[in-house]
Amino acid sequence: MARRTSRPSRTARPHRHIDAGSPCPCGLPAVYGECCGRFHAGTAAAPTAEALMRSRFSAFAVEDEAYLLRTWHPDTRPSRVDFDPGMRWTALEILDTAEGSAFHSMGTVTFRAHYTHGGQAGDLHEQSRFVRHEGVWVYLDAVFAD
Ligand SMILES: [Zn+2]
Numbered sequence: 743m744a745r746r747t748s749r750p751s752r753t754a755r756p757h758r759h760i761d762a763g764s765p766c767p768c769g770l771p772a773v774y775g776e777c778c779g780r781f782h783a784g785t786a787a788a789p790t791a792e793a794l795m796r797s798r799f800s801a802f803a804v805e806d807e808a809y810l811l812r813t814w815h816p817d818t819r820p821s822r823v824d825f826d827p828g829m830r831w832t833a834l835e836i837l838d839t840a841e842g843s844a845f846h847s848m849g850t851v852t853f854r855a856h857y858t859h860g861g862q863a864g865d866l867h868e869q870s871r872f873v874r875h876e877g878v879w880v881y882l883d884a885v886f887a888d
Pocket residue numbers: 766767768769770774777778779796797800
């Protein structure tokens with residue numbers, strides 16, 4: 743990944759490296775502004791658990807803390823999300839989904855999220871649980887993660 747050319751800003755910088763015309767970090771063949779960017783901006787809500795999973799991965803990639811917190815179930819939501827400045831989320835693979843459609847109130851998504859950390863490639867393999875809360879999909883917890 744590119745080396746930093748400026749000192750880290752002390753203020754939050756949402757949408758790091760990404761603008762509306764960039765390829766969406768979630769990997770769907772769409773630009774950010776027409777894909778996960780709509781959910782981050784609050785102009786649309788993720789219709790399925792998989793769409794929410796993709797939008798939360800993208801939110802980690804662009805460091806949109808507010809979106810991550812508002813799509814986290816209140817029972818499991820942390821008070822804040824700390825972004826590691828050495829971390830770059832690079833790609834998301836959806837491996838499996840169960841339920842989580844417009845007709846369900848719960849769903850699981852199994853995925854592999856690829857990253858580089860300090861220049862070293864790695865990945866996170868996780869099955870996440872999502873529930874519908876006050877009409878919209880939110881992240882509940884990880885069933886397993888390795
Ligand atoms: Zn997307």
